[in-house]
Amino acid sequence: MDVEILSRIQFAFTIAFHYIYPPLSIGLGVILVIMEAMWMKTGLVRYHNMARYWTRIFGLTFAIGVATGIVMEFEFGTNWASYSRFVGDVFGSALAAEGIFAFFLEAGFLAILLFGWNKVGPKLHFFSTIMVCLGAHFSAVWIVVANSWMQTPAGFSIEYKGEIMPEGFTPTSDQILHSRAVIHDFWAMVFNPSSMDRLAHVLVGCWQAGAFLVISISAFYLLRGRHKEFATSSLKIALTVAAIASVLQLVTGANSADGVTKNQPLKLAAMEGVFRTQSNAPMAIVGWLDMEKEEMTGLEIPGMLSTLAGGSPEAVVTGLDAFPREDWPQVQAIFQLYHIMIAIGMALIGVAWFGMVLWWRGWLFQLSNPIVRLYYFALVLSFLGPQIANQAGWFTAEMGRQPWVVYNLMRTSEAFSAVITANQVLGSLIMFSLIYALLFAVFIYVLTRKIQHGPDHEEDNEEMPASWIAMMERRKQGKPTA
């Protein structure tokens, strides 16, 4: 294997592993803000103890997220030096902004969130929790902006041998060594055609990841009959977030697909398995692509894709046949990953709203009912849903961009570092595989232990400073905090 393919495998592996954690931090961040807000509002110690317990889970995911995140920033330079030289003028500022506006905010206030419980007042702690949550969201903003620029580049010009080239100029492989993308309009780069749609889709996916983790752990406690009050309250909050997020995800997903239809028709054709440009294009629910015969077999809704993409069944959807075959991405994999994501997204709507209905009917916590019990077993496993869907969605987006590293501008085969050897990359790939396997095993072990241990306190307020207790008493009597 050569440097290019090994570097692609390494990048895919390290980013996929990293991406287990930030969505949990972002989603749990939202849940923590809600829990602390409810604590500030009601003065009930239960919410405080909930926030403290989920903060510990948050801290665990955050630490691994930080450790694996540094790798990502360095890999642009180590493995994709030609890419970095070519796009640095445009792409680099988004990464730098991420450091200044997001990572410092997160890491700075994380200290207070994790270790400030007995050191600062309740309001400052609540403020810190909001800042950590905000910082986590900002980091998603800048990295999705940077990635979206790779999907739908905008706001730049191409400079070839020091001269600005006319719009639409795509450098050849020989020219690319003497070319670079230079910024023309910063805000056009930030608000490139896909960035806001994709940001919304990514963030809601993160909320789902956090919410369903809380749902799973809470459901586990309730099935076992442990920490009942704690788990009931946690489940209610997380289920509400999950129900809202799951529906929102349908909307943001449709917007993203619209954008892909407009901006990356080849990717859409691969995602939907459309081989021939046609009107009345069907939409597959599940299927398999015969890449020889160029046919899709499976369960499909006639005319649906044309309706969604073009507004009517007569609308013409561009197929793979409109593009030279050497420019096709890995169609089968993209088709399957995309459909896995959609299937899970739909299932998560079902799971969340079934729970909402049970709650509304007053059955949600009647664990003697066998159907409710069965539902709880599904809930315990539900944390896997957003994790798999998030990964499948990102693989769809990134594999669908191939063979381009910057869509229609720079090919992946032009992007890797010229000076590194295949053996070096193989070595680092093996190193990351071993380290991440160890990290993952330890993460699962420590998480399991934390779940088994459960919250330290549920309904009492041991260890709490007098000023915090006074705040809660005032709150319970409906007086404003001093």
Place this chain on the structure above:
Amino acid sequence: MTMDWLPHLPIIWFVLVGVLFTGYAMLDGFDLGVGVLYLFVKKDEDRRTFLNAIGPVWDGNEVWLVTGGGALFAAFPPVYATVLSGFYVPFMALLAGLIFRAVAIEFRSKEKWGWWRQMWDLGFALGSMASGFLIGLIMGNLLQGIPLNIRGEYAGGLWPLLNPYALLVGATTLALFAMHGSIYIVMKTEGELQAQVRRWVNRSIAIFLVFYVALNVATLFYAPHLLETVKERPWLIVIFALNVLMVLNIPRENHLGNEFRAFLSSCAAMALLLALFGLTIFPNMVPSLPDPERSLTIYNAASTAKTQFIMLIIAIIGVPIVLAYTACVYYIFRGKVKLTSQSY
């Protein structure tokens, strides 16, 4: 408003990238240093005190590296590309070191088993040592100059990077971080442990000075071209002298019991060292040897004035806010470490 200063943007960004990496050295320098000294304390409680001394701040400190890297990427893309791809193996080892030390802090105290704690203790200490050493190794090679090809890419192999001069800079950096870390620990501890570490301060300063002198002697043999720079820029000797004075001030403050001032002195020494590094290689960022005309300079490696201007605005908005709340966090977590149920 006149924009006559726009051509100076590369200089401004050279300084700003330098400031970010200096911030990293001063801040992560002490927590890497704590890792270097870590195995020298044997009692479990003392080790936990070490970890919790840096517990609330280490990941904020590491952000300086990430942001410095991002700023380098944006302001000088070819430098970022050449250095990271040219030093591929050292950077991969650095990443492994940074990962291990980070997760070790999180995982170590989660179980009481001896083997578990020993494993993470080793991960934390070796990861910290490797990180400090490799950062020095990379800087040593840059100071000395590396062969670049016509496209400005690194043209050597892995082994030339492990030359005696670079190894010596690596060792000096390790000693510097150990010194910095020991002063920080004195500031954060009390009683017997503090008395013990206080004795280490002078020892680590002595070790650092030995390496530092050796490094200056080695420069005569391994990087004689740097002497030409010093002849052209005699004021570099003033910075050097100030740096030595700051280092020597540390034992004095330490002796007087002014731990915080000793720490500030150490921070100043680090800043002066990096200034010395930057002003020696300026206007090069990646000096090329043996073909100096291929060097990546702040001018031929700069991104466009537009990008550097946008970045400057981002920095002007962002950095003061960052400094303000970072100072607040350090203020809140000031004072001696107390182990509680929330501690690592």
